[in-house]
Amino acid sequence: MNGKFSKLKDIHSRFTWLELLLLTGWIFLMCIYISPGSFRHTVGFMLRNPLLILLNVLPIAVLLLVIYFACMNSFAAGAAANLVFGLLSYANLLKIDGRDDPLVPADILLLREALQASGDYRLDLHPAVIAVIVLSTAVFIALAIVLGRTRKRPAVPRIVGIVLSIAVFAGAFFGLYRGRELYASFPVSSEYNVTSIFNELGLNYCFLYNFNLYTVDKPDGYSEKTVESYISEQKTEEPEGVKPQIIMIMCEAFNDVTDADAFTYSEKDDPMRGFHEVASSPNSISGHIVVPNFGAGTANTEFDVLTGMQTNLISATSNSAMRSFHHSVPSMATLLGDQGYSSLYFHPGNSWFYNRDSALSACLLRILRINPKWKQPS
Known part of the structure; x- marks a missing residue:
């Protein structure tokens, strides 16, 4: 043996x-x-x-x-x-x-x-x-x-x-x-x-x-104390009276065709008449914005609008803001939440796409539904 x-x-x-x-x-x-x-x-x-x-x-x-x-x-x-x-x-x-x-x-x-x-x-x-x-x-x-x-x-x-x-x-x-x-x-x-x-x-x-790949680089000259002092100077006052409902719609397929000179039409036949009426209202703010992506990467635009941060400035290697953050970050939802609002997020795409489900939760947005089964009109 x-x-x-x-x-x-x-x-x-x-x-x-x-x-x-x-x-x-x-x-x-x-x-x-x-x-x-x-x-x-x-x-x-x-x-x-x-x-x-x-x-x-x-x-x-x-x-x-x-x-x-x-x-x-x-x-x-x-x-x-x-x-x-x-x-x-x-x-x-x-x-x-x-x-x-x-x-x-x-x-x-x-x-x-x-x-x-x-x-x-x-x-x-x-x-x-x-x-x-x-x-x-x-x-x-x-x-x-x-x-x-x-x-x-x-x-x-x-x-x-x-x-x-x-x-x-x-x-x-x-x-x-x-x-x-x-x-x-x-x-x-x-x-x-x-x-x-x-x-x-x-x-x-x-x-x-x-x-x-998905790092967050510290900006040149960044000082945590300076940022904290800026935050402390900002005073959030809860508005009096009835709070209005705030609805933000982001449509990546929207295009104001009237910006181009290729089309001619009368004021009556303006294809964007409804939009222009809303945009010119004294109760609205309208204009053009510069977005971080064109044709793809629309989740980065969502992040930029919600947080006020720019995807292209996060780091030299990251091309997706949604995958660079793993903790809660200040956003429109948190600012409005301090005033008693609750937030709701709706998107028809897949939850895995650009890590929306995880990243937008970090912005303290409650996910209502993702990738619903749309019914075709009869």
Whole structure:
């Protein structure tokens, strides 16, 4: 019996790199399995775009190697990496279930808020997924204990191995994982559905790509004390009498054709007669505004109008205000709320589009309905 066990440990020592390779493959496939997308579709998509396999496998391999060189136990490294990437994929699954929005690095800083908000959702905890993560990690821990460490190595080669592994990852992180052209080059099914993109390109790659994408840069000369002094100088007085109902309509398809000289018509035939009557009323304020997007990105216009902030000034890398903010921000809704108003938001689009459901909630707007099933007129 001891002879067979010694032979098994000898095989374990001689084929350590094969073990690490198999562990990497297992964790990679487990991440795809946990993903809410179709396992077969995602694997097929990556086989047609093999660079995605490298981009998703690399962080797994690096973590495995770093831990392995530190403890010289391949299965201990496998257990740790399996747990880390398993939990990351599981958190992504739960967030997509609850908000139809994938996990991004900024969410890690909001763990406490996420736990508090979890009570607002009826989530499927996916016991099968939990079982896969727990059981596979337990198996690797058991193998790590039974088989033990591989042959002892001098400290210097191990340190070199750790440094080289981290250096390779750092090079990829500041190169491949930041490449916008590379990210946009993959033929995804829906380029505007972030959840679908994460499912097809892989969580590991998309997570790292988004690491520095939706940041909020501090403006030059910014002083928190100065801003607080400005806020304290603003006095909000609740108006007397009956508060008027305030309705704001944003229509991205609206176009005042009378601005162009291409059309001729009489005042009686003015196609925008009703609009012009309202705009010229002494009770209205009218004019032209400059918006951050044309033809797309209308959610940024919504954000700019509601908050008074400009999307293009948020940061040098962010092109979506709705994905840059994860906390409540001052808006028209909060200002009117201080005067006793309640707010309501209505949009016919999908809730995942530009993260409206999550971001507009941060503006303290209560969502009435998103993506209703419109009935065709009979």
